[in-house]
Amino acid sequence: YGIVKQAGGSIWVYSEPGKGTTFKVYLPRTLETAVGLPERPVRRRVIGGHETVLVVEDNDAVREVAVAALEAQGYRVLQAASGAEALQLVEDMEEPVHLLLTDVVMPGMSGAALAQQLQERYPHLKVLYTSGYTQNVIVHHGVLEEGIAFLPKPYRPADLAHRVREVLDSA
Numbered sequence: 001y002g003i004v005k006q007a008g009g010s011i012w013v014y015s016e017p018g019k020g021t022t023f024k025v026y027l028p029r030t031l032e033t034a035v036g037l038p039e040r041p042v043r044r045r046v047i048g049g050h051e052t053v054l055v056v057e058d059n060d061a062v063r064e065v066a067v068a069a070l071e072a073q074g075y076r077v078l079q080a081a082s083g084a085e086a087l088q089l090v091e092d093m094e095e096p097v098h099l100l101l102t103d104v105v106m107p108g109m110s111g112a113a114l115a116q117q118l119q120e121r122y123p124h125l126k127v128l129y130t131s132g133y134t135q136n137v138i139v140h141h142g143v144l145e146e147g148i149a150f151l152p153k154p155y156r157p158a159d160l161a162h163r164v165r166e167v168l169d170s171a
Helices: 002-006 060-072 083-090 111-121 135-140 157-169
Strands: 010-016 020-026 052-056 076-080 099-103 126-131 150-152
Touching (some): 060 076, 126 157
Parallel strands (some): 099 126
Antiparallel strands (some): 010 020
16 A cells, blocks of 8 residues: 555555455656666576586585585585595596686685696686676786686576586587
8 A cells, every 4th residue: 555655646446345346556657768787698408418527616615505506417526625635535536527616715725726636636717706706806907817617606506507517518
């Protein structure tokens, strides 16, 4: 009722026992063009995979969500809370890591430094960076180069899965 009154309108109510109630809401006409809501993005079908993904994220909650989302899509997921832990994790591995999903800014070792070290071991390693900072800020401050694969935080699990597949399928 309050919002209708604030808009300068009125409500007409008619009720008949045993028959129901009718509400009519009258709002004043406006000459202004209505502003629509932004279109919702078309839902993309998420396609998983079987590749090995190394998730490196210092925030436990964010890392757990990423791991669960990727495992649900069929990926083999390894996880580490730091760059040093990630390097130790892959030290004795014989099978390759196909994609590194890493936070850009982490204590001890940056995501870019970690990616560089891992790419020496795995030359075909794809990298997807993620951060709470925008990509423009990261590139502007020289943390990462332009054109890198990037996913801003917060992200939805479906967006993560889609972006991972996109990066894995890129040339």
